[in-house]
Amino acid sequence: MLADTRILHGLYKKYHWLMRGPTFYAVHLLLDKHADAQLALVDALAERVQTLGGVAVGDPRHVAEITEIPRPPDGVEEVPAMLSRLLDAHETILIDAHAAAARVAELGDDGSNDLLVSAVIRTGEFQVWFLAEHLVDTPLVRATDRRA
Secondary structure, three states: OHHHHHHHHHHHHHHHHHOOOOOHHHHHHHHHHHHHHHHHHHHHHHHHHHHOOOOOOOOHHHHHHHOOOOOOOOOOOOHHHHHHHHHHHHHHHHHHHHHHHHHHHHHOOHHHHHHHHHHHHHHHHHHHHHHHHOOOOOOOOOOOOOOO
């Protein structure tokens, strides 16, 4: 999950830089805010791994080898494709986070469970909500003249 969260952070930064279109400003800022939140999660997860006596994955090459999130194509994609890739990455992380939270709860590891539920899952669900709203089709609604 740590590797996937690092990859998600990278996707957010890439798409932040490549954003374009009529919603550029708002989505550009949103993606940067989400990237910052993901980076904070990476740090929290890595510190938890270290606290428990493990070794956090730090080498980008190792991260690329063990992530479950597919590498996006080089270059620029259409905005809906970029946002959809972010949603897919979140789905991967959220599925793993729910399973991990259940497992560590069974093991009595309240600290890891708290981190997974209150940080990884809640942040991910919140970010999914914001991203998904940018993919909703909004039909054009014309104002009517009510002066009669």
